[in-house]
Amino acid sequence: MADKKYIDEATGTETVGHEWDGIQELDTPMPRWWLWSLYATIIWGVIYVILYPAWPMVNSATKGVLGWSSRGELHAEMAAVEKERAPILAALASTPLEEIAKDERLMQTAIQGGSAAFKVHCVQCHGSGADGVRMGSGYPNLNDDDWLWGGDLASLEYSIKHGIRNPDHAETRQSQMPAFGEILSGTEINNLTAYIRTISGQQKGEISNATKILFANNCASCHGKDGKGGREFGAPNLTDKIWLYGGDAAAIRTTIEKSRQGVMPRWGGRLDDVTIKMLTLYVHSLGGGEANLAKIVDEDKGKAEAGRAK
């Protein structure tokens, strides 16, 4: 028994001599091509180590004769993307704002590029949904149809480029409402507050002639006789439902007493013209855009319908 080799009866193959629950392992030789596959992977590995960065050193790793690196690949990819984007950015630069919507591809690029730029530069004040950081906080909602300085493409581009009440910039949008706390008495301010809340439909009641005269003397020069505001001064419409700083009595009183002077930086020096164009088109597309773009759609409504169907 001692000299007997372990031979499996069924196959005639030697076993390795182990046994688990009556199951024995046959000592079948491996196919030779399998060994070749192993050698092939070893050769592959050696070639790979020579060609590519492999061995870690103290500060970096071996470079590999191909000189490949993931950072280099990234640079190459970035360059390729920039090269690919160059023609469409050039087309955006040379096309007038009002014409861009006619070219679907340009428009798409502009909206997407504008959306991306908005998320970097504008969300801090206007919020990621462009509806202002908080209602009534003084950061205007760009989705609505109320525009202090105009909501057509040219006005939007001007606002973005030159900013609002931007100090040290001559072309910025400028308007000044006096702080009436030093000019009018508390009762007068309260009366004006009630008057404004009445013309905006927030409360009902009779307004005295004295208050009407008070409004005409102090407010109408900017906000208009009927309180509907005026874009030449960036004066808000006091009769509508949208309030930049809140429409309740306390908020309106504070506004009259102390005046509010929101500031938006000018982006002209920081962003290039194409980015500003894209931002303009994006903001215009949010739903409150006015005038000229809609005019193009009007002119060619059938085409717009067909275009949407694409």
Next chain:
Amino acid sequence: MANPASPPVQETQLYAARTGVYPKAVDGFFRRFKWAVMAVTLAIYYITPWIRWDRGPYAPNQAVLVDLANRRFYMFQIEIWPHEFYYVAGLLIMAGIGLFLVTSAVGRAWCGYACPQTVWTDLFQHVERFVEGDRNAQIKLANAPWGIKKAAKRLSKWVIWLFIAFWTGGAWIMYFADAPTLTRDFWAGDAAFVAYGTVGVLTAITFIFGGFLREQVCIYMCPWPRIQTAMLDEKSLIVTYKDWRGEQRGSVKKAEKNPDAFGDCIDCNQCVAVCPTGIDIREGPQIGCITCALCIDACDNVMAQIGRPRGLIDYCTFDDAEVEKSGGQAKPILKTLLRPRTLIYFAIWGSIGLAMLFTLGQRTRLDLAVQHDRNPLYVQLSDGYVRNNYTVKLRNMETRPRQVELYISGLSQAQIWPSEGKRGDYADRLNLTLPANGVTKLRLFIAAPGDGAKQENFNIGTRPLDDDRGGARRGDSDDVIFERPVN
């Protein structure tokens, strides 16, 4: 394990070269069946991409096409969109259960007849016989020293193999693009790199697997035989050598002298000679057996020659083997095939197929998905209305453009307008032209008076304005929410 009584370590060979397998040509029922399966499967594989199917100007004219770029799958009149991928899942489940069904009924029939490795190996072996001659000539050539004659034969064999392999890889890519265009581009050097790469890889794999690795793939690489073998039971038909009838083996002469001592097997080794995986079926069921049944043909031919009944090697179940061993009669084949297990598998398999056919007939080809924009939830407009924004996706899955009306209902005094349009130009509906075979995405603005419930449910739906295929099939609709500020 270090038992002092165990034998000294032998010089075991760790690696062994492949033993050449030179299967002999054979004729018979199963060989002819195998020819038929090969002809049908190869014909389907090579010809299918060239079948045209007119779908009009908006969809490709290839009957079977996997259009990865546009994410469509066309199969004759059936089109599968990405969101209908469950049909593919259903087919995979059917394939799985189909495998259970076939394996439990007739063993590893897939391995023996339909597996691509088997089909192409068989084809390559046929080429080999055509060039080098049958088994004996092949063995002689293999052992002969290299010379002009051997080199010429080997070279011509490899060239034919390469041609078939190339054709195989070439046919594969035809399923993924318009076949005539791709063929022209391929030879003009204009095809995508991936086309050349795929053809190259598939050519190499077919050439090496079908020409050189052959049964090595089945025995060492493929997990399938392990799975399939586990799915057999004692009632499955498998290729069996009936040792109770064949043993003791002996030549015809010996058996004539002493009929009682010898069985029907005359040890002619024909069953081994014809086996494409080089096994001896008389050693019993084993992993190398792909149940191609060529040994049955070979043995039956020999039995006919020596005037003994056929079926010494035959399809037989384990249960029947026991019965026959003790002198009984095996069950008829039909009874073996129709038993609860196979019937249950067939019922499941069939009901999945029927369910898929049913849903295929019922599915809507005009699909609407509405998403309420969450940022911002709503927009206060200056005249007291509140606007909500929606992203609407319309899938026109028919291969013709459609005229559709998009309407809203259940929201009083609502105004609707597309993002490029102007408020007030549309009432509560707008007309759209949907392109054939495509997705239309649009931003929709809906405004309603601001003094209402904080949340209101309403319905956005589509109504086909053109003649509708299939009669009164309605468009899709979706329930959505309208949000207002808290008062």
